[in-house]
Amino acid sequence: MAVTPIEQLGRDALKAKGFFGAYKWLILRRITQAAIIGLFIAGPIGGVWVLKGNLAGSWLFETIPMVEPFVFLQMLAAGMFGFLTTTVVGVAIVVAFYALIGGRAYCAWVCPVNVITDAAAWARRKLGITQSAKISPQTRFWLLGGALVVAAATGQLAYELVNPVSIVHRELIFGMGAAGGLVAGGIFLFDLLIARHGWCSHVCPMGALYSLIGAAATMKVATPNRVACDDCMECFEVCPEPKILPPALKQGMKQGLPAMVTSSLCTRCGRCVDICSKDVFAFHFLTIGKERQVESDQTSGKEEERELKKAS
Amino acid sequence: MAGGGRKMDRRRFLINLARTAGGVSLLALGIGIHARSARAIPPEYIRPPGALDEEEFLSACIRCGICVRDCPYDILKLAELGSDHPATGTPYFVARTGPCEMCEDIPCIPNCPTNALDHSLKDITKAKMGLAVLIDQETCIAFLGLRCEVCYNVCPVRGKAITLEFQPNKRSGRHALFIPVVHSEHCTGCGLCEKACILEREAIKVLPIRLAKGELGRHYRLGWEEKAKRGGSLVNPDRPHEFNLPEGVRYDYETGRVYRVEEAADKVGKSTRGGKALRGAGQGASTPPAEQMPGTANPLDTLNRGLQEAK
Numbered sequence: 001m002a003v004t005p006i007e008q009l010g011r012d013a014l015k016a017k018g019f020f021g022a023y024k025w026l027i028l029r030r031i032t033q034a035a036i037i038g039l040f041i042a043g044p045i046g047g048v049w050v051l052k053g054n055l056a057g058s059w060l061f062e063t064i065p066m067v068e069p070f071v072f073l074q075m076l077a078a079g080m081f082g083f084l085t086t087t088v089v090g091v092a093i094v095v096a097f098y099a100l101i102g103g104r105a106y107c108a109w110v111c112p113v114n115v116i117t118d119a120a121a122w123a124r125r126k127l128g129i130t131q132s133a134k135i136s137p138q139t140r141f142w143l144l145g146g147a148l149v150v151a152a153a154t155g156q157l158a159y160e161l162v163n164p165v166s167i168v169h170r171e172l173i174f175g176m177g178a179a180g181g182l183v184a185g186g187i188f189l190f191d192l193l194i195a196r197h198g199w200c201s202h203v204c205p206m207g208a209l210y211s212l213i214g215a216a217a218t219m220k221v222a223t224p225n226r227v228a229c230d231d232c233m234e235c236f237e238v239c240p241e242p243k244i245l246p247p248a249l250k251q252g253m254k255q256g257l258p259a260m261v262t263s264s265l266c267t268r269c270g271r272c273v274d275i276c277s278k279d280v281f282a283f284h285f286l287t288i289g290k291e292r293q294v295e296s297d298q299t300s301g302k303e304e305e306r307e308l309k310k311a312s
Numbered sequence: 313m314a315g316g317g318r319k320m321d322r323r324r325f326l327i328n329l330a331r332t333a334g335g336v337s338l339l340a341l342g343i344g345i346h347a348r349s350a351r352a353i354p355p356e357y358i359r360p361p362g363a364l365d366e367e368e369f370l371s372a373c374i375r376c377g378i379c380v381r382d383c384p385y386d387i388l389k390l391a392e393l394g395s396d397h398p399a400t401g402t403p404y405f406v407a408r409t410g411p412c413e414m415c416e417d418i419p420c421i422p423n424c425p426t427n428a429l430d431h432s433l434k435d436i437t438k439a440k441m442g443l444a445v446l447i448d449q450e451t452c453i454a455f456l457g458l459r460c461e462v463c464y465n466v467c468p469v470r471g472k473a474i475t476l477e478f479q480p481n482k483r484s485g486r487h488a489l490f491i492p493v494v495h496s497e498h499c500t501g502c503g504l505c506e507k508a509c510i511l512e513r514e515a516i517k518v519l520p521i522r523l524a525k526g527e528l529g530r531h532y533r534l535g536w537e538e539k540a541k542r543g544g545s546l547v548n549p550d551r552p553h554e555f556n557l558p559e560g561v562r563y564d565y566e567t568g569r570v571y572r573v574e575e576a577a578d579k580v581g582k583s584t585r586g587g588k589a590l591r592g593a594g595q596g597a598s599t600p601p602a603e604q605m606p607g608t609a610n611p612l613d614t615l616n617r618g619l620q621e622a623k
Contacts, residue, residue, distance in 0.1 A: 057376030158347035
């Protein structure tokens with residue numbers, strides 16, 4: 001089958017799996033993102049203190065501390081060592097959680113900016129905007145280093161003065177001011193008009209740090225059914241990090257690579273799982289040790305051979 | 313061909329690398345300059361109690377807003393983006409609209425996850441959020457001769473941080489001014505006085521300590537304090553003041569009167585009650601020894617004598 005035209009994106013999945021099948025992970029993600037904001041607001045509005053603070057630092061049930069590893073790194077870089085045991089425990093809890101489930105799950109399941117950049121990607125498709133400035137995806141790692149250098153040079157959490165992720169999130173929880181709207185709008189326009197997946201997949205140093213944290217995560221998007229791939233390319237269209245897909249699909253199969261998305265840049269957003277009408281993708285929760293394993297035990301060798309012949 | 317391709321790849325790789333590094337450096341430089349310009353908090357904004365010094369605070373506060381949530385009076389706010397505000401996302405309050413109520417248990421501090429609000433502050437009266445300054449004596453109605461004392465009465469460290477000093481009202485010639493005076497030792501900078509000031513625009517304002525306080529030179533010693541510490545004069549012992557009067561005239565310390573030496577016998581007898589005559593009085597009108605006469609001897613003599621006596 002040929003590449004799906006962009007205006008027909010997602011139709012096959014809708015036909016094959018129904019609405020909830022075709023949007024399952026997207027819906028779950030939006031519910032999670034909204035629930036996190038909701039739990040932060042439930043305290044001041046309804047007196048239900050599940051989460052207090054914001055994503056930079058918070059108390060879960062007023063007993064478990066959580067501290068954002070990126071702000072903690074900036075603190076250290078700024079030369080602030082007068083923190084508490086609570087600070088370290090809070091960072092450890094967050095790091096442990098994301099190290100297990102995949103660091104960039106933060107980006108797809110928690111970060112509110114994700115909703116903005118997803119909307120921009122959607123609008124890009126609808127408006128047929130294909131032009132995109134060339135920004136290296138490595139920029140985020142440089143900016144991660146840059147943020148720490150600036151913290152060291154100024155002796156303060158300088159990046160937090162402009163960090164759009166914390167600004168948008170804080171404005172949502174502590175009352176939307178003009179600044180929050182401006183920053184959110186700026187990110188939207190940047191992703192819409194300047195660079196495709198510009199912010200989240202190229203620039204954001206928080207995403208870069210989370211990808212490093214989740215480098216050895218056990219939860220991954222696997223491709224157990226990759227032989228069924230019909231090259232419709234719909235997953236490439238919706239994936240925020242499309243460069244990480246080929247090794248998990250047919251190209252990787254030819255090279256004997258494991259049937260899963262092994263890159264730590266994967267945000268676990270599950271859009272590929274949803275959009276694929278052939279059910280090539282699935283979430284696997286315990287992938288430790290399986291990364292070196294080729295999927296030959298999951299699909300018959302014959303089928304694979306046939307696919308390889310067809311492909312070549 | 314392949315070699316040429318690799319060369320091209322390397323060149324493109326290096327160009328891309330330089331472009332990315334350059335772009336990021338420029339961005340980082342911009343952030344750094346912005347951060348430097350936003351280093352000092354504008355004086356109308358006050359940090360919560362226990363906040364570290366501004367420079368340290370900006371490296372410790374992660375802008376989580378937990379203190380904002382824990383403030384029972386909802387006076388704390390998180391700063392918006394913008395350079396005329398405190399650093400983006402950091403907590404502050406404005407005394408005129410919502411002063412710190414000085415809760416005894418200081419609930420804003422214990423949940424601070426990074427010690428940006430110092431957990432060792434347990435006594436709110438030891439807080440130093442700023443310093444109240446009666447900044448405009450032209451509009452403060454106490455200076456105009458009216459009874460107000462609102463700032464004095466609302467002060468939570470009552471009678472210590474603000475006291476009333478009575479001064480004669482020179483304009484009327486027969487009334488008193490009740491002047492509020494702030495004492496930095498006790499003022500916490502909570503801002504209740506600023507909030508309560510009855511003027512259209514407050515005459516008493518809480519300012520950051522860096523703006524409100526002067527600083528004496530390190531070499532300054534306050535004579536009266538040093539004297540109290542030592543338990544006596546540091547130079548030479550205080551002597552009865554008997555030299556600067558015309559000859560034959562004496563000064564009685566206790567009655568505060570000047571008298572001639574001829575009258576001395578009975579005056580001295582009355583005033584000193586124990587019969588302790590003033591030095592020199594018993595000898596009648598005799599002049600003091602030459603070395604004790606002012607101006608007649610080397611000034612160093614006075615100092616040397618003091619040292620000898622100290623021995």
